Amino acid sequence: MSRRKRVTHLATAKTPIEGELLQAESGPVEAFTFGDPTPVLDGREILDYLECWANGRWYETPMSMDGLAKTTRASVYLQSGLNFKRNMLARTFVPHRLLSRQAFEQFALDWLWCGNCYLEKRSNILRDTLGLVPPLAKYMRRGVDLQTYYQVRGWKDEHEFAPGSICHLREADINQEIYGLPEWLAALQSALLNESATLFRRKYYNNGSHAGFILYMTDAAQKEEDIDALRTALKNSKGPGNFRNLFVYAPAGKKDGIQLIPVSEVAAKDEFSSIKNISRDDLLAALRIPPQLMGIVPQNAGGFGSLREAAEVWAVNELEPLQARLAQVNEWLGEEVVSFKEFELPTGGK
Numbered sequence: 001m002s003r004r005k006r007v008t009h010l011a012t013a014k015t016p017i018e019g020e021l022l023q024a025e026s027g028p029v030e031a032f033t034f035g036d037p038t039p040v041l042d043g044r045e046i047l048d049y050l051e052c053w054a055n056g057r058w059y060e061t062p063m064s065m066d067g068l069a070k071t072t073r074a075s076v077y078l079q080s081g082l083n084f085k086r087n088m089l090a091r092t093f094v095p096h097r098l099l100s101r102q103a104f105e106q107f108a109l110d111w112l113w114c115g116n117c118y119l120e121k122r123s124n125i126l127r128d129t130l131g132l133v134p135p136l137a138k139y140m141r142r143g144v145d146l147q148t149y150y151q152v153r154g155w156k157d158e159h160e161f162a163p164g165s166i167c168h169l170r171e172a173d174i175n176q177e178i179y180g181l182p183e184w185l186a187a188l189q190s191a192l193l194n195e196s197a198t199l200f201r202r203k204y205y206n207n208g209s210h211a212g213f214i215l216y217m218t219d220a221a222q223k224e225e226d227i228d229a230l231r232t233a234l235k236n237s238k239g240p241g242n243f244r245n246l247f248v249y250a251p252a253g254k255k256d257g258i259q260l261i262p263v264s265e266v267a268a269k270d271e272f273s274s275i276k277n278i279s280r281d282d283l284l285a286a287l288r289i290p291p292q293l294m295g296i297v298p299q300n301a302g303g304f305g306s307l308r309e310a311a312e313v314w315a316v317n318e319l320e321p322l323q324a325r326l327a328q329v330n331e332w333l334g335e336e337v338v339s340f341k342e343f344e345l346p347t348g349g350k
Helices: 045-049 065-071 076-092 101-114 183-207 224-235 272-287 307-326 329-333
Strands: 017-024 027-034 116-123 129-133 140-143 149-154 157-160 166-170 213-217 258-262
Touching (some): 065 101, 076 101, 076 183, 076 272, 101 116, 101 307, 129 329, 140 166, 183 272, 213 224
Antiparallel strands (some): 017 027, 116 166, 140 149, 149 157
C-alpha cells in the first residue's frame, strides 16, 4: 500500500474543477474534471481539509494540468496574451551556449501558462554541463523527497530524472509549497464564459431553423392570387442571392392590414457583444496587458492613448519582474545563463 504524506495544500484557487478518486492497481489516483461553475465561497470550505496527495513516489498536482492546458485555448485573448508575454521575453533574451532561444521560449511559456517551469541539466561523464533542456511542465511531477522529479505522461509511461538535475521554478501560492499556479487563474471563469458565448452564437447560426419574421396579413382587400404570389416570392428569396426586396401593392388596404413581426431577436437580446467585451476586459486585467498592445480596436473616438508609453510602462511593471523571476536559474546553476538585454522600442520615423 502506498502511504499518504501530509503537506500544506490544496484549497487552491477556486475554479470549476472538481476531483474524484478512481481506483487503480497501485492505489487511489486523483482525477480532476472541469465541472459546473461554482462560486468561490459557496460550500467550498470542505476543500480546506484536502491534501496534496502523494502516491508514494511523487505529489499529484493541485489541479489538472491537462484541463488547465486546454483552458488556455478557450479564449483568443487568453492565448494571445500568454503568447505576447512569451514573445517579449524571447525578444529580450540573450542566447547562451547552454540554453538556446528555442529552449528558452518553451521554458518561459510553461511559466506563464501553469506557473511552473523546469530545466534539466545534462552533463557528461566528467559532470560538465552540456546543456539545459526544458521538459514539458504539463507532465512534470515532484517526488516525495522534494529532490527527485518525474515526467509522467500516462499509465506506466514515466521517467525519473537524476537527483539534482532539475531546476524547478514555481509561482508562489498561498495554499501549498509543492507546485505553482498561474497568475491568471482567477480569470478562468471569464475565459470559459467568453468561449460559451462564442459557441452559443455559432450553434445558433449553424442550426438554421430559426425564423426571420412572420408576415401577418388581415386585409380583406387582398386577392387569393396575390397572396399566392407573395408566398411564392418569399420562398424564392432563400438561398444564394437572398436578402431580396419585396413589393406589395394594396390600393384599398388598411393601415395595419399587412404587418411584419420579427421573430429572430436573439442577436439583440443575448448581449453577445457585452459578454465578449466584459470577459475580455477580465482576461486583460488578469494578464495585466494594455489593450493597445494586444491589437484590440478601440470603441471610443479617443482611442487608448500612446502605444509607446503603454509599452514602456508595461515593460517596467511586468516584463522586468518576469525576467527577474526566470533569472533565478542562475543561482541554481552557479553561472549566468539566463540574461536579458534592455527593452527598447524602435526610434526614428514618423
